[in-house]
Amino acid sequence: MAELVTLTIDNQTVSVPAGTLIVDAAKKIGVDIPVFCYHPKMEPVGMCRMCLVEIGRPVRDRASGELVKNEDGSVKVSFGPKLETACTTPISAGMVVKSNTKNAVDGHEAVLEFLLTSHPLDCPVCDKGGECSLQNQTMTHGPGESRFIFSEKSHLAKVVSLGELIVLDRERCIQCARCVRFQHDIADDPVINFFHRGRSLEIRTFSDPGFDSIFSGNTTDICPVGALTTTDFRFGARPWEMEKVASICTHCPVGCNLTMNIRREVTSGGKSVIKRVMPRQNEQVNEIWICDKGRLGYHFVESDRRLKTPLIRKDGNLVPASWEEAFQRVEDHLRAESARLVTLVGGRLANEDLYNFSQLTQLKLGKPVLYSQMAGGDLTAQIGLGAGSNFADMGKGTVILVIASDLHQEAPIWWLRVKQAVKRGATLIVAGARPSRLEKYATHVVRYNYGEEASTLAVFMKDADVNDSLREAAQAFSSAENGVVIYGSDGLGLVGSEHLAKACSRLLLDYGFYGKKNNGLLAVWDKANSQGAWDMGFRPDRNLKGTIREADVLMVAGADPAGDEPVLAEALKETDFVVVFELFMTETAQLADVVFPVLAQPEREGSFTSADRRVQRFNTVVLNQDG
Ligand code: SF4
Ligand code: SF4
Ligand code: FES
Missing domain, CATH: 3.10.20.740 (Ubiquitin-like (UB roll))
Incomplete structure (x- = not known):
């Protein structure tokens, strides 16, 4: 210390x-x-x-x-x-x-007076009004009056589209460079910068398409004024009109903490709707950042294509039915003594749903199946990242091995945090069959052919016979005090994924990198709550087609096998009785005998288990528009 x-x-x-x-x-x-x-x-x-x-x-x-x-x-x-x-x-x-002191106070007043000489009097219509640093500092530290002649104020463009998602109001910019520094130093997407000087200085984008960064929304959070706004929220509501509800992101296994801002809307009949999504600080998970998918991927909640009532198949067609009628039909099939039940769940269900499905499946001695092509949830449950781990504490002495995953795409916030760990001195080994953005920060890059994932890891084992090209990478692993292995599923089927997960585990066991803080195995799951599904006893099925075909009653929740694979669609057609729980009329739902509409995650409470096995609760943010 x-x-x-x-x-x-x-x-x-x-x-x-x-x-x-x-x-x-x-x-x-x-x-x-x-x-x-x-x-x-x-x-x-x-x-x-x-x-x-x-x-x-x-x-x-x-x-x-x-x-x-x-x-x-x-x-x-x-x-x-x-x-x-x-x-x-x-x-x-x-x-x-x-x-x-008078000197210091004069200094603060002078800076504010100067900043306000080129600032519009926009507060009454500015998105930042009410949570703006310039507004707050002016009230607390400002001079109260200006010697500047208002008519001499320079006027600049007020709607400059930096890209599809971000709009710049040039008049409001106070040239603090927070946005530019974030993009350069934290996101490492240097796609915006200062252009010109003095009063002519402006933020410009240098990428095509403009502001091409999956972290762009964070600049609107840290911009101290209303110069940067998202096209999603711009003029959407005033900050003080909105209520804040704590939630979590369900788009990837990181589980970033969110605040959802809601407001009652006339257009929604006075019901509350989500107006914007912002990061909620959690230094263990996402610090104060989120990716644009987490920030903007909530509009499906208000989609008018959502299923609204249960549907049952009558004369070959799915027709609206009452809940009682739909339940009765399912019950009739489930009560048959010999009915073989298969529950096929997706990793986007909440733990509470998974628990209920698992109980029902046990009761009927059925088969619980996780709709996934990725294995290893039983291993992460045993030697997953140790309790109290935090990427922020990883640096010198820690080796991080990432294999078969493009973190930038699959778990963006981990990408940021692994990159920061490297800055603090951690050794990063990136192994992949194709290049990924993380390689730029890697101490060692290992390239293999698809199918060689597990055997590639064998060279890192203590007693391995290492060839020259990998010797340094292997030594880096063996000389580390802490080790983390992050594996994905790029190019792997279920069998390949099983082999890789086992190879990763063997490696961690070989060096004792498990059961302690900042050590262990992390899976980059394809869905946000896949770990929760594994923990509830659901497992991927190597013979999914056969399992579907042989089921007497197949319950599918949060998964669309028919939409993903024609061969599974064919199998579904052969299944006696299919029940689907869904938000939308998916291809699987179209083949079902009974379809139940479900609540979207912001419309209910529950919990998800992130890939680092953090059980995180989410609250009801808005009520379902259809009651
Ligand atoms: S963060 Fe906002 S005020 Fe600061 S330079 Fe960027 S646009 Fe201007
Ligand atoms: S990194 Fe993952 S969990 Fe975090 S905001 Fe993005 S999609 Fe959501
Ligand atoms: S110079 Fe210190 S906050 Fe800007």
């Missing part, structure tokens, strides 16, 4: 680790130094000058190096002639910081 250093800020004494910035030290004792460009997740740049403070440092005798004392015995402190930025200056022992 870093040595603690003691200093004084606004007459309060605080001890913080060496290297801490003044602005962060101040927060510890409740002193809020105003900032715009500073962001705790990014390197400071000192661009906006909003955080100006007076800084005094203890005086040392040049000859002896001893501290110089005042007559009263206290240490003599010398203040610099100018204000300094608290966001770029690290603390030092005996430092005295003043953020509320």
Whole structure:
């Protein structure tokens, strides 16, 4: 742990680790130094000058190096002639910081007055109004009036489309570069940048299509003003009109924490609808970021193509029926003594649904099947990432091996976090049959042919005979203190996936990389709650076609086998009685004898188990529009 250093800020004494910035030290004792460009997740740049403070440092005798004392015995402190930025200056022992003297306050007022000379009076119509740093700082630290002549204000373009998802209002930009720095330093998608200088400076996109980044929405969260907005939420609602409900993302196995903002809408008959989705801070899971899929992939909830009533097959056609009628029909088939029940579930069902299906299947001595081509959930349950693990704690001494997965596409936030672990000194080995974006950060890249996944891993085993090209990668693995293996399913069928999951497990067992923090196995599941399904006893089936065909009663929930594979559609046609639980009229639903509409995840409560086996609860965000 870093040595603690003691200093004084606004007459309060605080001890913080060496290297801490003044602005962060101040927060510890409740002193809020105003900032715009500073962001705790990014390197400071000192661009906006909003955080100006007076800084005094203890005086040392040049000859002896001893501290110089005042007559009263206290240490003599010398203040610099100018204000300094608290966001770029690290603390030092005996430092005295003043953020509320006349000089400092004049500095804050001057910066705000200057920023407002080129800022529109948009607050009443601005999406950020109510949660805007510029608005808040102006109220708290602003001069209250401006010497600037309003008619001389420069007017700039107000609707600049940076891409399909993000719109820039040039007049509102205060040139803090948070968005540019995020895209360069965190997302590593340097697709936007500053262009021109001074009053002409603007944010431009340099990619085609514009702002081509799957993390672009995060810039609208960290933009301290209303300069960047999403096309999805722009002019959608005022922040204070919305209620916040905690939820989680169900689009991939990371399980990012979300806040869903809702508001009652006239167009929905006064019912609440989701207006926007934002990241909810969880330093263990997603820190403060989400990908654009998680942010924008909620509109299916309000789709008018959703199933609304149960359907039963009559004279060859699916027709609307009452819930009682539909249940009765299913019950009649299930009650038959000899009925062989198969429940085929997708990894997008909540744990509570999976539990109910598993109970029903057990009762009928049926077969619980997970609709997936990926294996290893039993292994992750035993040697999965240890309790208390956090990518943020991984760095020097940790080796991370990623195999058969393109994390950027399949688990974007893990991609960000693995990349950051490498920055902190972790060794990254990326093994794949084809290139992926993660390779750029890899210490070692291993290329294999499809089908060689499991045998490729064998070279990392302790007693393996390693050829020259892989020796360094193998040594990196063997010399690490902690090891994490992340495996995916690229190019693997179920059998190949079983072999790979076992090979990954053997490797971790060989080095003792399991059963402890920041060690273990992670599966990049194809669905967000596949781990939950494994934990509830559902397993993929190597002979799914045969299993479907032989079922007397087949219940399919959250899966569309007929839509995915014609051969499974044929098998479904041969099944005696098919019951489907779905949001939409899928191809599987079209073949069913009974179809039940289901609630979307934001319309109910429940839990998902993320791939790192974190059981995360979600709440009811909105009620189903059809009651
Ligand atoms: S658009 Fe927003 S985040 Fe980007 S530089 Fe301007 S004010 Fe800062
Ligand atoms: S990384 Fe995965 S869990 Fe996180 S927001 Fe994106 S899709 Fe959702
Ligand atoms: S917050 Fe310190 S210079 Fe911008």
